[in-house]
Amino acid sequence: MAIRRRGRSKPSRDDKASINYRINNRIRVPQVRLIDHNGVNHGVVPTAQARDMAFEAELDLVEVAPNADPPVCRIMDYGKFSYEKTKREREARKHQKQIEIKTIKLTPRTSPFHKDITVRKAKQWLEEGKKVKFMVRFKAREITYPEIGQQTLEEIAEELGELAEVEQAPKLEGWSMTLMLTPIGTN
Numbered sequence: 485m486a487i488r489r490r491g492r493s494k495p496s497r498d499d500k501a502s503i504n505y506r507i508n509n510r511i512r513v514p515q516v517r518l519i520d521h522n523g524v525n526h527g528v529v530p531t532a533q534a535r536d537m538a539f540e541a542e543l544d545l546v547e548v549a550p551n552a553d554p555p556v557c558r559i560m561d562y563g564k565f566s567y568e569k570t571k572r573e574r575e576a577r578k579h580q581k582q583i584e585i586k587t588i589k590l591t592p593r594t595s596p597f598h599k600d601i602t603v604r605k606a607k608q609w610l611e612e613g614k615k616v617k618f619m620v621r622f623k624a625r626e627i628t629y630p631e632i633g634q635q636t637l638e639e640i641a642e643e644l645g646e647l648a649e650v651e652q653a654p655k656l657e658g659w660s661m662t663l664m665l666t667p668i669g670t671n
Contacts, residue, residue, distance in 0.1 A: 506547040507562050508535060516547070516557040528554055585615045585664075592620060592632040599636070603643050610647045610667045618663040630656050637663040 506512075511531055518526040518534045521543055526534075538545040538559045546565065549556035586609045588602045606616045618640055620633035637654040644665055652664035 504566070505562070506550065507544045508538070511535075511545060511547050511555070511557065513555055515554045517552065517554050519556065519558045521559045531557075534559075583613075583615060585617055587617045587619060589619045589621055590636065592622065592626050592629065592636065594636065599640070603640060606640075606644060606665070607647055610644065610665065613667050615651070615667070616644075616648070616665045618665070620661045622659050622661070627659060630661060633661040637661060641665065 513531060515528050516531050516534050518529045518537070520526060520537065521541060526537075534557055535545050541559055543559050544562040546558050546560055546562055547555050548558050586606075588606060590599065590602065602618075606618075609616050618637055620636055622630070622633065626632075633656075634654045641648075641650050641654075641663060647668065648665035649668055650663065651666040652662065654661055654663045
């Protein structure tokens with residue numbers, strides 16, 4: 485009786501590498517431009533010879549520029565290279581500035597008191613450097629009077645004029661009208 489295997493076997497080092505770079509036996513071109521682990525350019529050599537040099541150095545042959553003619557390959561430790569690459573990407577992501585968009589929903593019948601409270605909250609968010617999106621939602625027959633929603637959004641934009649600039653003017657999209665404000669000094 486045959487034993488049935490379930491799932492996939494553990495991927496080999498070459499399978500993992502095929503995600504980003506071709507390494508070792510995955511490089512199928514006849515010749516490559518070779519750079520060794522010390523950074524010395526050996527010129528154009530046969531792929532088999534480059535693979536042998538990498539094997540002697542107990543390192544991997546990695547195709548770093550596949551679109552070049554001939555492709556550029558480097559002798560290096562692929563595990564260390566991929567680890568450092570992911571580490572650099574994580575570090576770069578950590579230093580990226582995330583812009584948060586806060587949304588405030590209103591209706592055409594929103595009371596002036598409630599509108600003042602939302603404007604106060606929007607001021608606070610704009611001072612923190614966050615974008616603010618005002619959305620006036622229309623229900624039933626309110627959609628026949630979009631100018632009421634536009635007037636509300638224009639009043640809000642005027643009140644917040646010293647803190648923010650209008651990124652997107654009041655615009656009707658389906659059953660809602662939106663206004664996007666960006667803090668002054670960003671973009």
